[in-house]
Amino acid sequence: MGIRASTLLLFVALAAVAIANEPTRPISGSNSGSNSHSAVERPATGRDATSIEWNARNAEHLLNRAGFGARPAEIAAAVNVGHAAFVEQLLTGxxxxxxxxxxxxxxRPDRDELQAMGEAERREFLNQVQRDNRRQLAQFAGWWVDQMLESHHPLRERMTLFWHGYFTSSARDVRSSAAMIEQNELFRTRGLGKFGELLRAIVRDPAMLEYLDNNQNRKGNPNENFAREVMELFTLGEGHYTEADIKEAARALTGWVTRRGEAAYVKGRHDNGKKTILGVTKNFDADSFLALLLEQPACPQWLAKKLLVHFEGRTPSPARIDDYASFLKSNDYDVRAFLRRLFLDPAFYSDDVVAARIASPIDYLVGTSRRLSVEPPPALLWLAAGQLGERLFEPPSVKGWDGGQAWITTSTLMQRGNMAGMLLGVVKLEDVLRPEVLDEEPEPGDMSGEMTGEMTGDEAGGDEMSGDDGESRRAPRAKPDAKPAKKKPATPALKGEYGQMGRMLADAYIPAIHLSARLQRAQATNDHAAVDALADELLPVALTPESRAELVRFLASEREALGIEEAQLCKSGRDGERLLRRLAHLILSLPEAQLS
Amino acid sequence: MTSRPFDRRALLTGFGALGGLALVSSRAHGAVRLFSSELDPREPAPHMLLLVQLSGGNDGLSTVVPYADDAYRAARPTLGFAKQDVLVLDDYKGLHGELEGVRKLLDARKLAIVEGVGYPNPIRSHFKSYEVWHTADPRGRAAGQGWIGKLGDVAWRDVQDPNLVVHVGANVPYSLESAAHPPAAFVNPASYRWAGEKEDVDAYGKMGDSEGKAESNLEFLRRKVADSQASSQKIRSAVARYRTDVEYPDEPFGAALRDVAALANGGIGTRVLSVELTGFDTHTGQRARHDNLMKQLDRGLTALAADLERSEAGKNVVGLVFSEFGRRVKENGSRGTDHGVAAPCFVFGASVKGGLYGKHPSLTALDAGDVAHTTDFRSVYATLIERWMGADSSRVLGQKYPTLGFLG
Structure with missing residues (x-):
């Protein structure tokens, strides 16, 4: 059965609106310094806007943080444009x-339609609706990752990702893919605007209303979920309100529900009585409640801290939070103005910030693809990021992703390297999922480690959204009662999410990379120069001396094993190219490669 | 770009550092021997602790159900269970109907239920309440590393083994955070590796630094590279080798528990294991969701307990099942429950003195709509630390808490 009910094509025609709202600024091509401009933008904080040198290091840093990594040519272009002018380009796209x-x-069929169906038909119908939703969201996820890869407006996509982790909703709880997509478009079109407007839009956002149970929040029967998260995670932070405030705030939020996928205000569900929230007593509704929150000193503090942590990758000092919070407050929570100020702030380019942040899986995968100049299927990167702990549209909790060191476990760190190896064409999925070959002969009746010939978890028919939390368990597992292996066990067929990735790698991806040519261009004619040139192109940060020494040792030893002369490395055809890709695989697996 | 100097490795080649390395490796060697299958019979077998986190806030009143309490039935008009729905424990309370395996363990005195577990000035935020449970401190993360990290500082000190603490799952709980003994973590043992040619794998192994102090992100990453190399091969091998005739449920929680049993029996030096069952934040439509979670919990624990019974190593595992808070006594308007406070914990294992501990919280003397806790969760921790892990609980928890009778 196909999609039976009438389908409505919604054209998300918000792009034009977004462009109309973008402030246009003249972009000077000259290499004028940043001083004059930043001095204009800064409020009188008493601090001098000290100039920084606008060079490749700082330009790459800005591109890493405001976007998703840079190709070498993009760094050069950014340097050429000049700091202030380039920041304006980033802000407008x-x-x-x-x-x-x-x-x-x-x-979804309505209740009457469902009741008219037989049990089997109903189940089949609902499964089909679910599959269609998953498929559409998977397509949109690919579309989004493609926007990041293309980077025509990297900051807009960066902010979309930021807000996705801030105003979280999860496809696990929100059944409508259209609602998840429209929420994402909200972030895309309003994410650089005024925070207050975004906040007001979010209490009218169908995905959010469903995710935080506001459909169940009504007069006389409040549900506190939305009210709690609005105060705890969206505006103030824990400790700036009481449990009684939450109970009262829930009443203020009553009335907003979803009806057939659209947000609606149902007057009869709204609690019209007086509420006392944060010491103020009046007949609050959603907007007056939000206005009260925006007036709290804790609110700009909360948002400033979140933005600073995201873009700087360190815990900001209280003074720095105060500084940026008062800027937010006096600029009507204008996110674009906040980011302009930050991107021109010399402290943003200090050694504690540059190259000191752990890249998120999306940062790592999109950034690596951009630095390698390869074009993997965007959906592949989406699945891979999910395996590494950042599954778009399925944040781990309402708090979003913890980020920072929480991205890195002993497992995800190695999986990052495996993904890079796949993008380089030196690692196959089967190499990662290879059955364990035990050192010793198994005792009679002992566990064999043999893999069954198939994977589990594909019963749902290859759903695009797996619902797994991070790395998939849907991979081959040793079957507990398998008979002892007679020979080296066979590699299992790949199914489920791994299967999808395997098919994409096999059918839709060619690692069109020519590292030998890159090294020739860089005139790298010895091992040190080759390591330096590759590291410079592939790493978002500088190589440490320890890693450099190990890489040179590796290259020299493997080159000799292959009988390639040092000076001939770039001209050694397939053997040389493969060795360089193995070297690139190691570089992208380095501790340094996980920073950006 | 200019390189930033990192010269710790150069410093480490000094005489003092070499001495330190030798000391550490000899201790590590000792640990390997102690935990290997050729255990010296004179040495006591190492005790292991398993943490099972029920994430989202498990509804305690639907776990140990006060079916006979009028206040309970009044507060739960749609979610309440009647006597015939529960596994009756006494004339006041019973276990959730899906917990048949748990009931059998309880009857066999291999499982203890500690009732009304919570802490003073309860926090109803998931994240902050996790932090309190994970650090055993009301200040949460501000108080430093997780309680297992603190336990490690007291109990294992200089032992360097990346598999001392292992989380099976994607989200490593903060309780395991530790500078000295950071946890290993994996979801699927089959893919727990860095793939490449042998020479490449060897080279990758040299990119880490197992002595890293993890003060910067880069040092943290160097340490993780080293740990991942040391951890992954042993874990893959232990899981591949493991053989059991116990059937685990075919779902992620069951698969994770099977890995737990494999590691407990694997002789790879693991002392603390951790798994998570998610989905307990039942604000709406609680009945079906919570019933299903109880079923998953029950069949998972039943399989694991039966499996651990089969070996000496397995008998050296004690498991703690906990959640960050219970739920509000009165159900909400959406057939669900909002964030509450105290809830029961389970403790299970061959060495556990099964039975009911603590006191079921009163449903009439409520504090802002919530039951008041009757046992501080740090008493549960203190019991595990002192009577099972053999460490001084006051050094881990900052002060003495009364221990309970479910061990020792």
Missing amino acids: FRPDYEPFFVERIE
């Missing part, structure tokens, strides 16, 4: 218009 995604509203 290089090519801000985009071809929007067509959202199909996959209708």
Whole structure:
């Protein structure tokens, strides 16, 4: 059975609106310094806007943080434009218009229709609706990752990702893919605007209303979930309100519900009585409640800290939070103005900030693809990021992703290297999932380690959204009662999410990389120079001397094993190219490669 | 770009550092021997601790159900269970109907239920309440590393083994955070490796630094590279080798528990294991969701307990099942429950003195709509630390808490 109910094509035509709202600023091509401009933008904080040298290091840093990594040519272009002018380009986008995604509203049948069906038909129908939703969201995830890869407006996508982790909603709880996509478009079109407007939009956002149970929050029967998270995670932070405030705030939020996928205000569900929130007593509704929150000193503090942590990758000092919070407050919570100030702030380019942040899986995968100049299927990167702990549209909790060191476990660290190896074409999925070959002969009746010939977990028919938390368990597992292996066990067929990735790698990806040519261009004619040139192109940060020494040792020893002369490395055809890719694989697996 | 100097490795080649290395490796060697299958019979077998986190806030009143309490039935008009729905424990309370395996363990005195576990000035935020449980401190992360990290500082000191603490799952709980004994973590043992040619794998292994103090992100990453190399081969091998005739449920929680049993029996030096079952934040439509979670919990624990019974190593595991808070006594308007306070914990294992501990919280003397806790969770920790892990609980928890009778 296909999609039976009528489907409504929604054209998300917000792009044009977004462009209209972008302030246009003249972009000077000259290499004028940043001083004059930043001095204009800064409020009188008493601090001098000290100039920084606008060089490749700082330009790459800005591109790493405001976007998703830089190709060498993009760094050079940014340096050439000049600091202040380049910041303006980032704030408006290089090519801000985009071809929007067509959202199909996959209708759920209403209760009467469902009741008219037989049990089997109903189940089949609902499964089909679920599959269609998952498929659409998977397509949109690919579309989004493609926006990041293309980077026509990297900061807009960066902010979309930021808000996705801030105003979280999860496809595990929100059944409508259209609602998840429209929320994402909200972030894309308003994410650089005023925070207050975004906040007001979020209490009218269908995905959010469903995710935080506001459909169940009504007069006389409040549900506190939304009110709690609005105060704890969206505006104030824990410790700036009481449990009684939450109970009262829940009443203020009553009335906002979803009806057939759209947000609606149902007057009869709204609690029209007086509420006392944060010491103020009046007949609060959603907007007056939010206005009260925006007036709290804790609110700009909370948002400033979140933005600083995201972009700087360190815990900001109280003074720095105060400074940026008062800027937010006096600029009507203007996110674009905040970011302009930050990107021109010399402290943003200090040694504690540059190259000191642990890259998120998306940062790592999109950044690596951009630095390698390869074009993997965007959906592959989406699945891979999910395996590494950042599954778009499925944040681990309402708090979003913890980020920082929490991205790195002993497992995800190695999986990052494996993904890089796949992008380079030197690692196959089967190499990662290879069955364990035990050192000793198994005792009679002992566990064999043999793999069954298939993977589990594909019963749902290859759903695009697996619902797994991070790295998939849907991989081959040793079957407990398998018979002892007679020979080296066979590699199992790949199914489920790994299967999808395997098919994409096999059918839709060619690692079109020519590292030998890159080294020739860089005139790298010895091992040290080859390591330096590759590291410079592939790493978002500088190589440490320890790693450099190990890499040179590796290259020299493997080159000799292959009988390649040092000076001939770039001209040694397939053998030389493969060795360089193995070297690149090691470089991208380094501790340094996980920073950006 | 200019390189930033990192010269710790150069410093480490000094005489003092070499001495330190030798000392550490001899201790590590001792640890390996102690934990290996050729155990010296004169040495006591190492005790292991398993943490099972029920994430989202498990509804304690739907776990140990006060079915006979009028206040309970009044507060739970749609979610309440009647006597015939529960596994009756006494004339006041019973276990959730899906917990049949748990009931059998309880009857066999291999499982203890500690009732009304919580802490003073309870916090109803998931994240902050996790932090309190994970650090055993009301200040949460501000108080430093996790309580297992603190236990490690007291109990294992200089032992360097990346598999001392292992989380099976994607989200490593903060309780395991430790500068000295950071946890290993994996979801799927089959893919727990860095793939490449042998020479490449060897080279990758040299990119880490197992002595790293992890003060900067880069040092943290160097340490992780070293730990991942040392951890992964042993874990893959232990899981591949493991053989059991116990059937685990075919779902992620069951698979994770099977890995737990494999590691407990693997002789790879693991002392603390951790797993998570998610989905307990039942604000709406609680009944079906919570019933299903109880079923998953029950069949997982039943399989694991049966499996651990089969070996000496398995008998040296004690498991703690906990959640960051219970739920509000009164159900909300959406057939769900909001964030609450105290809830029961389970402790299980061959050495556990099964039975009911603590006191079921009163449903009439409520504090802002919530039951008041009757046992501080740090008493549960203190019991595990002192009577099972053999460490001074006051050094881990900062002060003495009364221990309970479920061990020793």
